[in-house]
Structures are given as structure tokens and as C-alpha cells.
Amino acid sequence: DAGVTQSPTHLIKTRGQQVTLRCSPISGHKSVSWYQQVLGQGPQFIFQYYEKEERGRGNFPDRFSARQFPNYSSELNVNALLLGDSALYLCASSLIRVNTEAFFGQGTRLTVV
């Protein structure tokens, strides 16, 4: 079985641009979450989607948005990019919503210049 897949793996954008990151969860997993990992820090929660609805949101500005599709894949959008948005963006999927293992994708390395 394929694990969590994310695309693209690397991305370079200019300040002010917009970016869309994609995630495909493990087959059968209905919960997808997004995390931002700045170099040298732990992942920071951005969003959780379950059954195509937003179930949780971390402390991120409205420039960050996401959605989940009927096939449970997900997109994370970031508008008006800032230099501080440079980070590894991780997607995690899990079978159910609560208290179960979250499987991470390999991440998308976003560099804003």
C-alpha cells in the first residue's frame, strides 16, 4: 500500500505569490491534517479535515486555507507569501479522527525568496 504522498517535494516562490500544496492520504483514511515545520522546530498544527469538513484550526493567519475532496485528498493554499512561510509542510492522515496514529507524508519544502 502507498503511504501518504505529497506534491510537489520542493517549491520556490517569490514573496506575495500564492502556493498550493497537495496531499493524498493512505487509502481508507478519512482524516487529513496539515503541519508546518520550521527548521529546528517541531511540527506546528495548521488544519485538520475529517469527512471533508474542517474539524480543527491552529494559530495561523487567514492567508492559510485548505480543503478536502470527496476522495479524501487535500490541498493547502497559502496566499500573499512571506519569507517566514519558508518551511517544510507536512500532511498526515489517520483512519479515524481521534486518538489514533497519524502517518506523515515526506513533506513539501517551500522556500520563499
Next chain:
Amino acid sequence: GENVEQHPSTLSVQEGDSAVIKCTYSDSASNYFPWYKQELGKRPQLIIDIRSNVGEKKDQRIAVTLNKTAKHFSLHITETQPEDSAVYFCAASDPTIGGGADGLTFGKGTHLIIQP
């Protein structure tokens, strides 16, 4: 919201010795505590987790203990091997953001170095 503190930030041990990493959390409602291992350039991978109805859990050389009263949990690795070298993150579920395990608050990580 939840706040997770992790210590130490760097831990160097001799191969074969034990390593202990400690975390504290702030929200007594947190009920799920996973530990992740992240090797350089790779994704975080779950190595062990514990739920609040259990005080201790062991899987071969790895064990986790949870003290709900004191709001702290620890990772214990025995008979350390070179392949244990990595960054380890503790995390706690954050019930303020929907109660889902995916809404995890992570510590800042411990860089574990196994000296040959």
C-alpha cells in the same frame, strides 16, 4: 491551548547505554501522547504512543511512561544503537482544536546522538 515542553534539546549517550527524554504538557484534558522519530530529511515516524488510561507502555527497547497528575511523560530507550540517532518529538493531543489526535501539539525536539 496546549503547550508541550521537551527536554533536553540535545542528548549524547554511549552506544549500549539508556536514553531518557522528558516532556510536560499543560492541558489536563489531553489524552493521547505519541512519540515521533525524525531522521534528517525524512518524515516523522511514530515509534510509540500512550493513552491517558495507561501509565506505561513498552515495545522492545522503547518504553513510555505517563504521569497524569504531574502532567509529564517520558521516552526511555535501552541498549541504544547507532541507528537510534535522530531527532525525537513528543506530542500531545489538543482538545481545544476538536479533540482529534491529528490536532497534535509537538515539543521542540531532542537531538539524540549515539556515540560509538
